Ligand code: ADP
């Protein structure tokens with residue numbers, strides 16, 4: 001026994017605890033992968049620790065099969081984050097590991113960066129190309145691409161030219177028409193542009209962040225759209241790089257645009273690695289390795305990039321920190337912003353949360369002095385923020401969603417040679433199809449929801465479960481042909497705009513119009529070039545894109561967020577209005593924002609237009625405090641669903657009873673109750689809210705609850721999940 005030592009290993013899968021194994025010879029360090037026997041097969045796990053004594057009967061210990069890494073591939077801070085978040089989110093440790101490791105690494109592939117392979121055309125290749133490669137279109141295309149790239153091409157670029165580049169590449173190499181070269185270095189890769197001269201507020205913010213370089217300090221960078229937050233990020237990153245440290249930048253799903261990446265690359269050269277969910281396994285692994293070996297000085301990514309390994313971490317930035325897409329909405333329901341703050345704390349480095357419309361959570365943290373606020377209240381380059389106006393649409397006839405004042409304003413701005421943005425967060429032609437004779441409504445058969453009419457292809461679609469069917473011509477209830485399409489979505493408004501403003505081309509941007517690859521970029525380009533004058537779209541327009549030519553914004557329906565079932569709906573409404581409004585205006589001419597509402601006297605809209613976001617946020621925060629809702633308290637949601645309505649509710653009732661018997665002090669229950677939309681995709685959903693003034697009692701309750709659910713017979717018929725700090729409660 002004396003030649004054996006122990007390792008404690010996290011194994012991917014639904015396991016809360018690590019498993020102990022024996023090692024003969026050199027012990028792989030914590031953070032390294034090992035292949036271990038598991039059940040009747042094998043799995044690739046990660047060493048968590050070197051225990052002195054085993055957690056189970058030593059006679060039952062088995063040896064590891066193989067050691068896969070000499071060195072740790074997960075730095076200690078990631079291991080700590082992994083264990084901490086499994087506990088915080090009450091989610092299995094082994095599943096958190098799965099979420100964190102790129103798939104090729106889970107399969108046992110090498111974690112060591114391969115040298116980047118790069119090839120360029122030779123003189124012989126040029127000659128062959130000039131002569132023409134008859135009957136070899138694939139080689140011809142590849143060789144032509146090489147001729148256009150004097151610095152050479154790598155595998156990623158080749159794959160972009162042709163997914164089947166391998167065979168032709170080998171053929172070209174065999175004929176010496178292309179040759180391997182060293183990859184271009186950061187210095188040669190891209191011309192680096194110099195930063196603008198920072199304004200006083202920008203300079204002060206950048207300095208404050210740089211001055212906190214060696215300690216944990218969260219900053220809330222609150223700056224209106226166009227105030228130059230990105231320049232502050234870039235300045236803080238430059239200071240971080242000058243000290244030889246890496247920066248991690250998280251952006252919401254929709255904010256990771258090619259323009260943003262270009263802006264970072266133009267300033268920082270080839271040292272930027274990009275991580276997002278659309279990457280191939282191979283590209284993700286490459287970016288991951290570049291971060292891990294500190295070849296990448298800056299890692300820009302969406303939510304899951306919060307788990308990027310950093311060899312020399314120096315700064316974490318979370319852009320649009322209020323954005324709901326930073327929270328994972330299924331499975332391992334972590335919040336990337338909150339994990340970013342936790343990670344910065346473990347690493348003792350600064351973290352910057354940026355937004356024009358900060359979350360109430362972050363504002364509450366400013367109030368209790370946990371976060372330091374940095375403000376940018378002026379637009380960069382002297383532009384004036386847009387003026388917000390309400391348009392009362394109660395007694396006005398709307399033509400396809402557009403009021404007369406909005407149409408008139410559009411006409412003026414278009415005639416003045418400017419662009420107009422029309423925002424409606426509802427795609428399709430019409431949200432309702434109703435029978436004029438018997439009032440029958442076309443509903444989804446699997447959800448408690450109406451089917452949306454999509455006129456272009458004449459179909460009804462459910463926006464919740466994706467079900468679809470042909471648009472009926474007669475009422476299925478009474479046989480009448482008097483079917484009426486009620487309300488307007490973007491498709492219908494687009495048709496109306498084209499009819500009313502035939503001289504001004506319209507571009508529609510929503511999930512339907514951009515489904516085909518390249519259509520989004522093409523649409524945005526038509527706006528940027530000025531070819532299109534009216535820009536119509538959903539949420540997809542609200543973030544990440546700049547439209548400097550837009551001077552008028554029309555928000556068609558501001559009311560849906562005012563009376564939502566979700567307690568966060570008003571906060572999200574205020575944020576959305578201001579994010580959309582932020583697209584308007586420029587230096588020479590301030591923008592105008594017209595907000596159509598049937599409730600123009602509503603206090604939220606009133607304070608939004610007269611007093612601004614700070615006033616709205618203060619008001620909403622006070623309401624949350626008096627209602628005992630987050631951020632004034634800690635919340636978790638227990639969700640349950642099943643093919644029948646009763647079992648989820650019964651399970652949650654028993655869960656509540658069980659927790660009630662535990663007499664956890666200060667724990668408060670909301671529900672159980674059916675979810676606001678009870679039936680989704682044929683499953684009935686219920687939820688139980690747990691609230692506590694502090695984290696400890698909530699944590700204890702969730703711990704008890706999980707143990708109970710794991711052993712409850714009732715829970716086997718029902719799919720359940722726990723959502724800590726829920727962002728969407730529908
Ligand atoms: P935000 O991220 O706060 O919306 P950006 O950083 O995108 O703002 O800046 C808005 C615009 O102003 C960009 O076009 C940017 O290049 C420009 N800008 C930012 N800071 C300055 C500055 N100090 N001087 C001149 N232009 C600036």
Ligand code: ZN
Nearest residue numbers: 435438475478
């Ligand atoms: Zn009918």
Ligand code: ZN
Nearest residue numbers: 444447462465
């Ligand atoms: Zn449905």
